[in-house]
Amino acid sequence: MVSPFCWGCLTPLRQTSRTILPSPSTAVSRGPAFHTSAALQFMGRPSQGGKKGSTVLKFRQPAVAAMKKKKKFVEKARPPPVGERKAIRKRIVLSNPNALEVEGLQELSEETMVDSRLRGTALALPVPMLDQLRAVQAFKPKQGWSIFRRPCTVLRRETLELGRFFDNVTGDVERRGAVIKKIVGGARKSGKSVHLLQAMAMGFIKKWVVFTIPEAQELVSATSSYAPLSEENPNLYVQNEATAALLSRTVAANKDVLSGLRVSQNHPTVPAAKPGMTLEDLAKTGAQDQASAWAVFQALWKELTATGPAPGLEKHYTPRPPILVTVDGLGHWMTESQYRNAQFKLIHAHDLVFVRHFLSLLKPGQDQPSLPNGGALLYATSTTNNPPYVYTLDVALKQVAARDAGVEPSSPQFPQPEPYSKTDPRVFEVLESPKSKHAQEGRLQHQILGGVTHDEARGFMEYFARSGLLQETISDGWVSEKWTLAGGGVIGELERIGKRLRVAA
Amino acid sequence: MAWLTSSCVVQAMQSIRSPIALRTLLPQRSAAHTTHTFPRASLSTTLQQRKNVRTYATEVHQSSEVPPAGEIDFEHFRAMPARIVPVSPSYFSGIPKFYDHLLRLERLLALNATLPTVPSGEAPRKAWMKIAQFREHLGEEVPTKKYMGLLKVVYRLNCIDPSLIPEEVNAALQEFVRPGNPLGEAPAPRQLDELGRARGKGKRKASNAVVHLVEGEGEVLVNGRTLAEVFPRLHDRESATWALRCSSRLDKYNVFARVRGGGTTGQAEAMALALARALLIHEPGLKPILRKAGVVTVDPRRVERKKPGHVKARKMPAWVKR
Numbered sequence: 001m002v003s004p005f006c007w008g009c010l011t012p013l014r015q016t017s018r019t020i021l022p023s024p025s026t027a028v029s030r031g032p033a034f035h036t037s038a039a040l041q042f043m044g045r046p047s048q049g050g051k052k053g054s055t056v057l058k059f060r061q062p063a064v065a066a067m068k069k070k071k072k073f074v075e076k077a078r079p080p081p082v083g084e085r086k087a088i089r090k091r092i093v094l095s096n097p098n099a100l101e102v103e104g105l106q107e108l109s110e111e112t113m114v115d116s117r118l119r120g121t122a123l124a125l126p127v128p129m130l131d132q133l134r135a136v137q138a139f140k141p142k143q144g145w146s147i148f149r150r151p152c153t154v155l156r157r158e159t160l161e162l163g164r165f166f167d168n169v170t171g172d173v174e175r176r177g178a179v180i181k182k183i184v185g186g187a188r189k190s191g192k193s194v195h196l197l198q199a200m201a202m203g204f205i206k207k208w209v210v211f212t213i214p215e216a217q218e219l220v221s222a223t224s225s226y227a228p229l230s231e232e233n234p235n236l237y238v239q240n241e242a243t244a245a246l247l248s249r250t251v252a253a254n255k256d257v258l259s260g261l262r263v264s265q266n267h268p269t270v271p272a273a274k275p276g277m278t279l280e281d282l283a284k285t286g287a288q289d290q291a292s293a294w295a296v297f298q299a300l301w302k303e304l305t306a307t308g309p310a311p312g313l314e315k316h317y318t319p320r321p322p323i324l325v326t327v328d329g330l331g332h333w334m335t336e337s338q339y340r341n342a343q344f345k346l347i348h349a350h351d352l353v354f355v356r357h358f359l360s361l362l363k364p365g366q367d368q369p370s371l372p373n374g375g376a377l378l379y380a381t382s383t384t385n386n387p388p389y390v391y392t393l394d395v396a397l398k399q400v401a402a403r404d405a406g407v408e409p410s411s412p413q414f415p416q417p418e419p420y421s422k423t424d425p426r427v428f429e430v431l432e433s434p435k436s437k438h439a440q441e442g443r444l445q446h447q448i449l450g451g452v453t454h455d456e457a458r459g460f461m462e463y464f465a466r467s468g469l470l471q472e473t474i475s476d477g478w479v480s481e482k483w484t485l486a487g488g489g490v491i492g493e494l495e496r497i498g499k500r501l502r503v504a505a
Numbered sequence: 506m507a508w509l510t511s512s513c514v515v516q517a518m519q520s521i522r523s524p525i526a527l528r529t530l531l532p533q534r535s536a537a538h539t540t541h542t543f544p545r546a547s548l549s550t551t552l553q554q555r556k557n558v559r560t561y562a563t564e565v566h567q568s569s570e571v572p573p574a575g576e577i578d579f580e581h582f583r584a585m586p587a588r589i590v591p592v593s594p595s596y597f598s599g600i601p602k603f604y605d606h607l608l609r610l611e612r613l614l615a616l617n618a619t620l621p622t623v624p625s626g627e628a629p630r631k632a633w634m635k636i637a638q639f640r641e642h643l644g645e646e647v648p649t650k651k652y653m654g655l656l657k658v659v660y661r662l663n664c665i666d667p668s669l670i671p672e673e674v675n676a677a678l679q680e681f682v683r684p685g686n687p688l689g690e691a692p693a694p695r696q697l698d699e700l701g702r703a704r705g706k707g708k709r710k711a712s713n714a715v716v717h718l719v720e721g722e723g724e725v726l727v728n729g730r731t732l733a734e735v736f737p738r739l740h741d742r743e744s745a746t747w748a749l750r751c752s753s754r755l756d757k758y759n760v761f762a763r764v765r766g767g768g769t770t771g772q773a774e775a776m777a778l779a780l781a782r783a784l785l786i787h788e789p790g791l792k793p794i795l796r797k798a799g800v801v802t803v804d805p806r807r808v809e810r811k812k813p814g815h816v817k818a819r820k821m822p823a824w825v826k827r
Contacts, residue, residue: 187734451731454722480756484723485742487733497739 092139093146094130100468101149108153108201113163120452120459122152125201132204135252137214138197144495148467154460154491156191156452159198162376166202169322169374177322177374177440181362181433183330183397184380186449189492192380195449196326199378203324208375209254209304211246213358216329217385218242220337220349229294229353237339237347239354240290243297246354248287250300251280257321258283264309264317267299276316279303294353301357307372323375327358330379331386334393334427350426362444364436374440392417392424396431401446403433451489454480460491464498600645603655606680610658613674622664629667632688633659633681656681695786703786707778709804712767714775718783721759727776728763735764741773748781751798752791758784778803 057063106112108123125133130151133139145151153159168175184192196212203210213219219242229236251258258280267273270292272285279300286296309317327333333355336346349355361370361377371377381393398415407414417423433444452460458479464470472478486493591597595604634642636652659681662674697703703718725746727735736742745762749755760780764772781800785792795801809818816822 187731189733477753477756480723481750481753484725484732484746484755485739487731487742488724490731490733493733500739 090141092134092141094139094151096147096149099147099149100466102152102463102466105152108198108205110167110205113155113202113205114160114167116160118155119157119160120155120456122154122459122463124150124152126205129201129204132210132253133197133200136200136210136212136249138200138212140193140214143194144499147469147499152463153194153198153201154452154456154463156456156491158195158447158449162195162199163202165376166199166206166208169376170206170208175440177369177372178442179369179371179375179377179440180442181377181444182379182447183400183431183444184378184447184449185397186383187487187490188383189490189496190449190451191491192382192449193328194491196328196378196380199324199326199376203376204253206322207257208322208324209250209257211250211323211325212253213246213325213327216327217332219352219355220332220339222338222340225290226339226352235341235351236356237341237352238294239352240293243293243354244287244290247283247293247297247300251283251287255280261303261318261320262316263299263303264313265299265302265306266310266313267302270295270299272296273299275313305372307368320373322373323371325358325361325375325377325379327379329382329385331381331390331393333359334390334396334430335387335424348426350430359430362431363433364441365438369436369438369441371441389422391421392427393431395423396427397446399428400431400433400444404443404445451483451487452491452494453489454483457483457486457489457494460494461498470498600643600647600651602643602645603647603651606643607651607655607658610655610662610677613677614658614662617662617665617671617674620669621666622661623666625660625664628660628664630688631663631678632683632686634683638683639681694789697786703783705779705782705784705786707775707780707782707803709774709778710767710771710807712764712771712775714762714764714772714779716763716776716779716783717761718780718787719759719761720757720787723756723759725760726762727760736769736773738769741769744770745773745776746780747777747798748784748795748800751800752784752788752794754784754788758787774804 102122105124106118106121107126109126112118112123127150139145139151155163165178165180169178170176184195186192200210200212218224219239224239224241224245226237226239228234229238259278261279263273263275263277263279263282266275270282272289272292273282273296282296282303283300286293286300289296304320304323306317306320333349335349337349337352339347339352341347350359362379364370365372381397395415395417399409402414403409431444435443451457454476458474458476461470461474461479461482465472465474482494482497483489486497593601593605595601595608598604633656636647636649639652640647659678662678665674695703701719705716705718707714707716725732727745732742732745736745743750746755746760749758749760762776762779764776766772767775777800781795781798785795785801792801811818814821
């Protein structure tokens, strides 16, 4: 559209009416065939109405008005139903019938998990246990379980240490009631989550009660319901939906153990908890009734950490098993959550009672250990899924390691945050755990998973070869070459290499 | 040779002007000089003119002064030429000194063209002057291409059998050798340091790498991190350790590398080159294997610059009629 104003002086251009324009034939003979004025040029353009007033066409200007093209009808595939894509993404496949069955494969059991001769071999997870492990969401979608005949894990040094601890706590009288508290760290793909899985498997073997939080992020990402805890504590928030999910996971996985234990404490806040009912039923009430989930969880925890019966309920009491708690993705609990309070401020993750409960276990207990019947706390950090700023956690974990190594917090060697850096004092506070006064309760440790050794890497690669995935001659030289390429035996990288290699055609 | 450079002349002039002590020596010398060139008759008049010459304020005025140059007496020329011809035939070219050199070398080549030669690989290795150095030496803006043409003649002359080469040619060639002749003697072979470390440097694209190689069991640290952390791509890890891998030494050495600049591919390949050089210090016999593996040859390519009128280095905008 041509502006009716001259851009030079902003006066209206004189629009000569069409009637007084000279006829086209005279215009051609009189003056030049081009126009210097945009307004005049516009006047000479052939109009859509079919007026045959103009003969001057611009270069490559079509003389005939373009026809409207009919749009081709493209048949679009119907998008998959809601939730199907996510289901495919999150699907966990634990078996591949095309993979070879490994001959002489041993299963993880009470004997094999402490057998140091088996170090570096892959041990299969018992088939009946797979349902339990699925129930606690021990498997992650991208861990590569789907390429083997059945899920197996390598018995590495850290696994053996953990196996011995499980064995001692259950069997040894002196070590009964021992607690280890570890924050599992390490490089990307170094096997932190699988380490937790192995711990869960051992817990199921040893008939422990296993509580898992497979994704710590889900508790702080504001995707489930939350409410203030009570009128007295308006700044604490309870997540009933997530608690109910935890209870249902725990019931499904620990059915055998919980059904053998009965309510032997008084629970005035939980009317559903009748003395003598099994803990399985108690947990189920919480899983079904979300409104009471948190109170039921507290009652369940009180039952499991009881060292003796309440007066008058002696006949229902049996000794409680040790507890294993695993949390994956601890970094998300060390910052503000995505939840908002009434003032629309972000709620700190430590103000969610669920999170607060599991973090408080890291501190030494007051009059009795935090897990009086023994057990293990394994909280794993993540390298790939972290909130944006985890600097405080990094420093706090260094402090944990220093404290564990015996460095006094007052000494200059004790790691301190950079001056003027933004840190969260609550994180330091929650991870500051002094030595417990109870001998059985271990100190909080920061365990860093590194690469596997050459021997372990060889066993792992042999497992690939025996499954038919790797068609190479496994020699020491070949293994050590792959060990180097895997960044010093990082097990996830070894898996990537073993999966990728194909024999030359 | 050094006297010919312009900066040296300027320096010499300054050293004559500045110290007063030297100025006292000047008159006698220049007086002696003038006796040869100027007729004695004009001396007395020039002495009088000389009194008005300004001197330094701190200088003690002395009676014995430099006699100035007298007028040229055209009457007393020995022979009057019909036209004045310059000494050098290349006087009217822009770069006469260069052409003088070139003509001299070509004359030498023409004289000695029949002498037996050796293959260019066996000719004595000499570091010829670089273009910038040659320009400064002559004081002329010699184009690069012309200097290359001159060097071709120099190479040809250098290929004359060393046992038969005439002294005149040798002397002429010596003028084009860089002072010190860096290629004359091979550098001392590199050694391991007292801790058993070999150090190698490498470059590729915009990256540079320094590798310290010690005997060990196959651990690799790049910038203090593991190989897998630094190079997420498996291909990059393989190319970074290629020198060790193709010689099957991957589990015999520990590698500490520092890599800077560029992207991951460049960093990996810079590290490969540095690693190969460090490995050659430990085991010089591996050179043919490493050369075959392609980690000895340097890839000197860099990103080609963008040119005006182009969209990228070579890409031109699409042609439009108007």
